Amino acid sequence: MRARPKSSSASSPTASCNCRREGNRMTSETDSLAPADFAEAAKASIAASTELAMADVATRLAQDGIAGMLASEDAGGLGLPVRYAVPVLAAAGEALFPFPLIETLLAARALDACGSGSAAGVITGETVATIAWGGAADVAREGDKITLNGVVSLAPHADKADLVLVALDNGEAVAVPTAGLSIAAAWGIDHERPCFEINLSGVEVDASCLIPAASWKELIEDALVSRAAVALGCAASCLAMAEEHANTRIQFGRALSANQAMRHMLARMKMHVENIRAVIDSGFSAANSSSPALRRKAAYLAAVSSGIFVVERAIQVHGGMGFTWEMPLHRHLRWLRSLQTQGDSDGLLLEVADDLIGSAAA
Known part of the structure; x- marks a missing residue:
């Protein structure tokens, strides 16, 4: 993982769906929060991130409480349902935000579910995560290790990500560090959010990184x-x-x-x-x-x-x-x-x- 300054949002004290705005950051407080209340904070965070490098965008989103909004409170997130992400993602669409935001929000929650501790890096902005939406890898398990083979694709910004979530042929998924992987640019018309193909040939990862079906x-x-x-x-x-x-x-x-x-x-x-x-x-x-x-x-x-x-x-x-x-x-x-x-x-x-x-x- 790339070393980055830790975000102050990792230990945000939250109560379930109880949040308020502090400047441009979402924190916990009241039950009266509506999904639309995130729109203003999201627009400000996105506007401030436009000229930043990918790693710095992840840090900024974490500092503003956005990266971990769907992850559980125990993992340092806000524990909000996905409908609260709608105005955030709409703001990203409006601004043509060139960052894997859908992947970040959903990966943080999924990694939290697998209990490997990987979610913390995404929530604090230390880890850039993406998801391979195309294909599924063959999996063989031996003890606490699993071996992956196959080709997955449609992974936005995989060349700049630290972690990629990959579907498996048994209905589960697994988080795979991108370091050392064979990642190739795939054909596509969206140059700002390029997708990549990942060749998994005998890639071995820890079974603790498995995401339940x-x-x-x-x-x-x-x-x-x-x-x-x-x-x-x-x-x-x-x-x-x-x-x-x-x-x-x-x-x-x-x-x-x-x-x-x-x-x-x-x-x-x-x-x-x-x-x-x-x-x-x-x-x-x-x-x-x-x-x-x-x-x-x-x-x-x-x-x-x-x-x-x-x-x-x-x-x-x-x-x-x-x-x-x-x-x-x-x-x-x-x-x-x-x-x-x-x-x-x-x-x-x-x-x-x-x-x-x-x-x-x-």
């Missing part, structure tokens, strides 16, 4: 709604840019928004942004009769699809300049397309269809 399944489901939150931030940001351009760009003596067709397009974009908010809320709703897993799959699919619709229409509103490198719109689109790949949108759509058809036939 139930914890890994929970992580995969929560990753879906986390990606939906990023899509919300991307879509809201692009809608704001499209509205500003349509209201300030003058053509033939009047603003673009004076045209009815333009107003209709902006209205449809706004409806899609609100749809993303609604499906994310539905993903956490206990009133819905469908299973939590199905709700989160549907939330992810709807959010990413609506997000792409909004971003593509924002590019259209800007005309020719919308396609240029100077405009950030294509960067949002690249991220959303990458999230589609990481979440296996095509395969997930078939799963949701099978679930719905099966429940209707029952």
Whole structure:
């Protein structure tokens, strides 16, 4: 692990879901905290981290109480449910935050569940963690050691990470230090959040680093709604840019928004942004009769699809300049397309269809 100054957030005294803001840092105090209360702190932390190196970003997020917000209080986190991460991840999407934030939040909680002590490094910012979303390694166990073989992929920022979570063929997962691993850049369109392929050939790790199958399944489901939150931030940001351009760009003596067709397009974009908010809320709703897993799959699919619709229409509103490198719109689109790949949108759509058809036939 790279040596870094320890963050003061590691020993934050917290009571379950009882937090307050101290400056830009979240700490414990009251039961009245709502998920939206994290938005301001997240935006400030992200804005302060934009020019920092990867290791320094991890330290800053830890100091602001964000890195360990989902991890248990015993591990030094805040012990919050994943819905509290939604405004944080939306702020990251809005700001095009080039850091594996989804992976950091979920890895800290999963590592805490395995009890190896690795979670502390992620929570304090001493360890940069990522997750390989593609593939699963073959595992052979002998005593307190396990041997991994295979190739895993879709690991964002694996070249700068200290630790990567890898799925295993038995349904479990394991935390693997990246030092000495064969890590190669994989093809992708998101240059700010590059994904990597990792070749695991006879890699030996301690069995204490195993993540139970139930914890890994929970992580995969929560990753879906986390990606939906990023899509919300991307879509809201692009809608704001499209509205500003349509209201300030003058053509033939009047603003673009004076045209009815333009107003209709902006209205449809706004409806899609609100749809993303609604499906994310539905993903956490206990009133819905469908299973939590199905709700989160549907939330992810709807959010990413609506997000792409909004971003593509924002590019259209800007005309020719919308396609240029100077405009950030294509960067949002690249991220959303990458999230589609990481979440296996095509395969997930078939799963949701099978679930719905099966429940209707029952």
